[in-house]
Amino acid sequence: MQIEMKNIHKRFGANNVLTGVDFELLPGEVHALMGENGAGKSTLMNILTGLHQHDEGVIKINGEERSFSSPKQAEEGGIAFIHQELNIWPDMTVLENLFIGRERRNAFGLLKTKEMKELAREQFEKLSVLIPLEKEAGLCSVGQQQMIEIAKALMTNAEVIIMDEPTAALTEREISTLFEVIRSLSKQGVSIVYISHRMEEIFTICDRITVMRDGKTVDTKRIKETNFNEVVRKMVGRELEDRFPARNPSPGETVLEVRDFTRKGAFENISFSVKEGEIVGISGLMGAGRTEVMRAIFGLDSIDRGELYIHDQKTVIHTPNEAVRKGIGFITEDRKDEGLILDFSIRENIALPSVKSFAPKGLIDEKNEQQFVDMLIKRLTIKTESAETSAKNLSGGNQQKVVLAKWIGIGPKVLILDEPTRGVDVGAKREIYSLMNELTDRGMAIIMVSSELPEVLGMSDRILVFHEGKISGELTKEEATQEKIMTFAAGGQ
Template sequence: MEIELRNIHKAFGSNEVLKGVDLKLKSGEVHALMGENGAGKSTLMNILTGIHKQDKGQIFVDGKEISFKNPLEAEAYGIAFIHQELNIWPNLSILENLFLMHSVTNGMGILDFKAMRAMAEQKCREIEIELPLDMEAGECSVGQQQMTEIVRNLLLDAKVVIMDEPTAALTERETEKLFEVMRSLKKRGVAMVYISHRMEEVTQNCDTITVMRDGVSVATKPVKEYSMEQIVRDMVGRSITEFYPDRRNKPGEVLLEVKHFEQPGVFHDINFNLRKGEILGFAGLMGSGRTEIMRAVFGVDPHAGGELVFKGEPLKITKPEDAIKAGLGFVTENRKTEGLILDFSILRNIALPSVDSFAQSGVINFNILNDFADKMAKKLGVKTSSLDLEAGALSGGNQQKVVIAKWVGRHPEVIIMDEPTRGIDVGAKRDIYELMNELTASGVSIIMVSSELPEVLGMSDRIVVVHEGRIAGELLHDEADQEKIMTLATGGQ
């Protein structure tokens, strides 16, 4: 199947999202769609699959002009969209999820589970994967849920598969399996649109790249002819000579000590310290326990043993309020479910942790609150027409800036940042890296958990590596490289 989108325009009210986008997709091609958050990538795919209707422009499928009224029409035509937020029913089995909208019945109209199982097993064999068909989907890993989405669409004979940030929550093993499946689909002539901010994934696994900027397609080239520097320049409209700003700040005395932290079955005998003005990187494979350790330190989750020492004094944290009062902040891994209240305004989200400081005799002074939120939004470079806009309407990069802004506004001495740049574009990443440098230069200490090794190496003064709930080793910035980190992360010496 070949698809062509010509001169696509789309506006939502006065907000013009797409201003003339062209895209060609060929059978058996993996076509990367790249651009900053807010460039219009998802909107373009929503138009292709019938979620939205374009204001102007044409869509051709195998040379025939077509416009789908809804996603079901697109699916019937063989075009599937696997969204970043997976469409999985957690209380149903994997098998039931596979056939939820297209069940198979026998001659008496009764569900034919034997036939459905046979079809599912056959499709899994074709792409060389295994799925626990009888397990509840909610008990499966994100990788298994993602493979369920892929198999479900292949059962519908999908000829085009669109994937939006498919590896954002996958382990390395699951990510590699996804790429194996993509290679298998490619051999069978399935075309794929791959939306991702991860440069290495795109350059290693895609054939063609189309870059969008501000609602316009600015370039389309074969991957082999497209340098990383040029991709960045096309995405952000300027050259970013270095992805990571120089770390010139010299860490000071020990500020926080974590001693013998313990939670049976989760992490064991965790010991590390954090210095004033330092960025301490935490690396390790997904599921190694990095996030769980940080949640316990901040009081979100319990721990069974161990102690915290803050500025030389014992610190007892049993709930997040204790951590906040002590001067700690926590930028959580999932901004949408834990970092923000999406239907609250930007203003209310930024002010939330500091709201007590705007109250006099129990009454909030909204003039002071508004000035505070406006100041923090400008400081972080949040791009918005109004602070009254719902946080859920922002791009991913701007949402992350709001999450960071609400903690920076409390002037914490320690900020834990769990995956601070996940799912955001290279321009927004650079903004956050520069902010981290600015914070540490002013004496704030940062613990950064990240699955992106270049980020860990580029921004950390020291790196702690976690393996299966234990600290496998610690590396200084100057001695660390990807091979050493991965050796420790996989249990090597």
């Protein structure tokens, strides 16, 4: 299938989101679509798949002018969209999620369960996915849910598949498998639109790249004809001198110490500490227990045994409220379901953890609250027309900045960042890294969980590597390499 989008415009109220975008997709190509958060990438794809209608411009499919009235019609027309925010029904089984709206039935209307299971197993086998079909989807990890979404799209026999940050929650092995699937589909003539902020992936898997900035097309090139620095410059409109800002840590006293944290089936004998002004990076494969330990520290999950010390004082934390009172902030990896209240405004989300400080006598001082929120919006360069904008209307990167703002606002002693730049563009990543430096310069201790090895290596002062619920290795910044981290992550020495 060949797609041509010419001079596409789209307005939402007074906000011009797209102002003349050109995009071409050729049969069997893997085409990267890149740009900062808010550049209009998702809006363009939502127009192609019928979720939004364009105000101006022309869409041609195989040379004929055409537009879809809904995502379902686009899917029936051979275009599938795997969104960054997963469309999983948590209370339904994996099998039910795979066939929702496309159930196989016999002449009497009864489900052909056996046939559906065979088709699902066949697709999972191609993807090397090992997930029980009877399992509730909500009990699957984020990475497993991502693979379910990919399998669901592939089962529609789509001629075009749009993948929005498809590897954000996948392990290295799952990413490798996905790339094999993409290459196989490309050989069969299936076209892939690949939206990602992971530059290494773009140069590994894509044939061409289109860069967008501020709702316009900046350039389209073959991957072989460009490079990392050129792409970044076109995305942000300026030179980005260093990917990671220089760190000059001066660690102080130990702020938080974990001793022998254990929860059966999740992690065992976890012991580590973090000091004032230090960034401790946590690496390891998905399912190794990284996030589970952070949730236990924050009081979201219980432990079977273990001790927690804050400034050498033994502390027991049963709930997140207790953790916040003790000076711990936690930016979760799942901003959509756990980090934000999407129907609340930016102001309400940012002010929520600090609301008591604005209401000493029970009534909120709206002026102080607004000044506090405006200061954080400005400091984190959150792109919005108003603090009253609903969080659900922000791009993924700006949503992440709102989550950061709300936890920075409480002034924590320890800030836990779980996948802090997932789905965030290269310019916004640099801003977050600079903010982390600023916070540690003020004495804050940061624990950063990340699946991106360049990020772990670029920002950590020490690195702890998890393997199957245990700490398999510890590396200083000087010792650390990707090879050493992956060796420990795989259980080697």
